[in-house]
Amino acid sequence: MEFQAQDTIQWIEKINEKMQRNKEYLTSLDQVIGDSDHGINMSRGFQETVNKISGGTYDTASDVLKDVAMTLMSKVGGASGPLFGTLFLKLSTTFKGMDPVDYHAFTNGLEEALNGVMQRGKATTGEKTLVDVWSPVVEHFKQEDEFQADKIVETAKTAMENTKDMLATKGRAAYFKEKSIGHIDPGSASSYYIFEALAEVMEGGK
């Protein structure tokens, strides 16, 4: 795996396409157990991010990711702004000085991102949050030695679907208590798109 500035830009552009396409779906998930703005927030945030980085001249993945993080933090809004901002900021700081980023560095970046977001949101696994997708994906990366697009998508998808039966104890969904059971967590769904987009970009670049 060789991950560079151009791959990063493609990754973010692909995430954005998915956020735009699934805007209504994400919002419908958030309507049941949240404040109905997840789709709107994510689509706005990633569109702004793409506007910021597309056509920009970047030397490294880290440089791109820094701009991504800053834009997400200020443009996404809701709890997702600081959470997804933190994820990409941690990727950026872990990849600093690396070009290209190899598989093991990428794995470390994802792990740092996961730790950072857990700290920021004071969440752990099993609380029906995006941690429940990021954590199994990080585990998968650590178990393997090379990038496996299909398995990553499969891992993220299963993890996302597993949030359906969880009781939310963090974030706005926690106010809904047992009413939160039976619905996929919106942040887990958008995290699935993030990994699906990554798999598509890395597969295309083989």
Next chain:
Amino acid sequence: MAYAGIVLISHSSKIAEGIKDLITQVVTEVPIETAGGTEENAIGTSIDKIQDAIKIADNGEGVLLFYDIGSAKMNAEMAMEMADLDTIQLVEAPLVEGAYTAAVESGMGKTVQEVHDAVVKAF
């Protein structure tokens, strides 16, 4: 004389403004800034707004931050980290009563730490 400033962070700009009205009726000399709603004044919070409010509320004596729910706290924490101020405290207290108490305490010339402790003790 400079006083410890107060930043009111709420998902709603009306809530933040309303609390400011309530407090300034009684306490006039303490810097009180609002960071309510998103950039577009919709329901939500904005790191940028919080950062701006921190800058304005700080007259050299530091700032205390009060927030309402959920993501307001996360955005407050991030804004604090970026602000790079030594005397800045996020206060775990009810937004209305906490900020009101803090304004009175700050108006007596108390430091950020003293105000923080007094508010936490009161609630």
